[in-house]
Amino acid sequence: MSGLPPYASTGQRTWYYTFRVICGLIFFFLIAPIVVVIPLSFNAQDFFTFTPEMLRLDPEGYSLKHYRNFFSDSGWQAALWNSVRIAPVATILSVSLGTLAAIGLSQDHVPARRAIMAILISPMIVPLIISAAGMYFFFSRIGLQGSYWGVVLAHAALGIPFVIITVTATLVGFDRSLTRAAANMGADPVTTFFRVQMPLILPGVISGALFAFITSFDEVVVVLFVGSAGQKTLPWQMFLGLREQISPTILAVATILVVVSIALLTTVELLRRRSERLRGMSPS
């Protein structure tokens, strides 16, 4: 569909442009809600809509007060600190275990491969409320409920499917003769892994890690049940804010999170291209 052919009829022309407009509207639907949040977060008033001053682009209508509030409020700061403390540890756990398992799964002759895969992916499929309830009951029985490690373990379990999926996808194109060559030249399996295999699958591992990180950083249902007030994370604080009295500080937090996700998205895209180049595929 590279442009309209010169012989297109009027009907075809009309449809061609109508179709483009429809697609444009859908893209608008996808992106507008996220974009709208950004200017609103600079609102000088405590409103959730554009004030007349903002529409006139009057500097009076804009301010950084919601950001100041976010950085000075102890509740929000505690929540931010908790999120920053929990997500990286959960990520490290799921990436280290997940990468090993993905390498195991990519070998030939793995017994019950399909069943194992289905079990490992299940945390992504099982409704969060069921996982949350199960972990709540089970963790309170073994004394992990309401503890830092309880939340970390729960989030690590939720992040694992993403690591498995991204790392196995990278391993599909992995040339096994490279490890054989390394072994042939006298490298032991550990050296082979860290010096030959790891650098090649690293892009997949990192993008898996970013997925696991965002899963934990963004997770609210499980932490609501497994955590206690001491583990209140950023999404939890946002959830409370949205449910009880909605304060415009949420818009500032949302904008910051959008910036974080743009950074993550860019990193993942760059990694994907690098990975495809390393494996000799043409970048799509």
Place this chain on the structure above:
Amino acid sequence: MSDMTDTGPVLAADGTPLKRSLARALRRQKLRALMLIAPLLLFILISFILPVGDMLYRSVKNDIVSKTLPNTVVALESWDANSGDLPEEAVFAAMATDLKSAAAAKIHTKVGGRLNYENPGISSLFRKTGRKAKKFDLEAETVWKDELIKINKGWGDTDVWRTIQTYSSPITAGYFLNAIDMRVGPDGPEARPEEEQIYMKLLKRTLWMSMMITVSCILLAYPVAWILANLPARKANLLMILVLLPFWTSLLVRTSAWKILLQQQGVINDILVWLHIVPDDARLVIINNQFGTIVAMTHILLPFMILPMYSVMQTIPVSYLRAAKSLGATDWTAFWRVYFPQTIPGIGAGSILVFILAIGYYITPALVGGTKGTFISNQIAFHISTSLNWGLAAALGAILLAVVLVLYWAYDRIVGIDNVKLG
């Protein structure tokens, strides 16, 4: 030269038969693969599968009655609930004994609370009798039948005894019956009265709304996936960012964005008023109802539909469409008879994924759904954290999980679980 006619087994370099040597190598390889997988599998089993299984067991577990009232449960065994008579004196005496020790351990209200789920009113009966039970003199010559009925005439009701008898076994189907709007009546399971039937309605609503969300996702994703698959790579990559950015943006951010957009004093209503489409005093109610939930969740799940559709459409050669047209097909026939059938795998994969994710949603319906737009997950959360009827929550969860697992199995058969695409 070795003797080529020797029919003995082929030997490996170390002298063992090659067949055995190969089998050993294969076994070692399998073992090594399993050793790599084992830590994670163990981790998932302990931190995920076990907790979920443990919760599901709560949907049938019912040892509280037999543990708190052990003597009564034994004495009641021979009583025929359908005779219309009250149980005999021995049962009442056993109940007095059990109540006294239960009240001393302060657990009589728990069993009352448990039985209250099945027969409203029993909770207060146990609470009130329990207060007096501490002073019961079990040695004295008391006719416990009259004594208990004197304390509370609830003990003279055969229904109460039937409930205790029905729920005295350590495993019960009661929670599941409850979850499908039924209860154990005098003649076995029966439907609850019309006004008490809430869960089946809720389940149907959850399924129906998930279906609506899936259909709107298909309708919106199809054109987008098409244009992404057919544009030159450079442009397509740019547009892809518009799909992936929402995918990477926090769920809470997107939900709050919709909350702000859809409010009565929100951006959408403001624009409509400003354009004079809607008068200021009749702003649209588009939040805290089903509409709000469907719009917000369609937006949130749309990338999960676009990505599998896109990856299928990318593999369809453009020449097929050209061939169809050169053979005389109109644009519509070429699309409908040639292109569309080839995209069905993508539609199927996306639909199952979106439906599975939608049916278990909790956060978005809780925030923009009001009372009319909530899902079954919200009811499960309510029973866990507010009403504390954990057995019912587990039964509802088990039903939801069963639906999801059937779809998961279908997805695995159709698409293959290792073919999930993430960006």
